[in-house]
Amino acid sequence: MSTIVDFQNVSTAGLESSPVAEALAGLRANEARYFMNKYKHEFTVVPASDSQETLDYVNRILKEERGIEFAAKPLETSRFQVDNIDWTYVFYEDGLSVNVLYTIDDPKKRAVGFKLSEGMEVPRELEEKKFKFARQKSKLAGTIRGSFFVIKGEY
Secondary structure (H helix, E strand, O other): OOOOOOOOOOOOOOOOOOOOOHHHHHHHHHHHHHHHHOOOOOOOEEEHHHHHHHHHHHHHHHHHHHHHOOOOOOOEEEEEEEOEEEEEEEEEOOOOOEEEEEEOOOOOOOOEEEOOOOOOOOOOOHOOOOOEEEEEEEEEEEEEEEEEEOOOOOO
C-alpha cells in the first residue's frame, strides 16, 4: 500500500527504526516538496518489503555501474514517471536516500544520486569509492550531503 508523503506535517511513519528517523523523514519530505513544486506530482512511498522489483532495479544499477552493494536495510521505495523521466527512490535505515533519474529518451541525462540525512556518517560503500559530497541546506531536512554519478548503461 502506498502512502503520500506530507511535506507540511513531517512524519517518521515507516522510518521509525532509523537512528536518524527525524532527519530521514525531513529528507523524504524535502523530496516530496520538490516534486509537488516542480511537477505537481504527489510523492508516494511503499514499504521496501512490498517492492522487491524496485529494489532489484536499483541494486542492479549500483552493482553493474559502480560495484556498490549497500549493507543498510531498505525501509521504503518510490517509483514513478514524470514527463519523460523515470524516478526511483530507496530510503535506507541508516539515513541514506538513493535516487535513480532515468530519462526515457535521452541517454545523456541519466544518473544515480545519493543523499545523506543530517547526523549520519558516509556509508563505507561510498567512502571506498571516494565520492565527494556537496552540502545543501533544507528547512525540512537540515543539512543534506549529496553526490551522484552518471549512468552509462541501459536499464
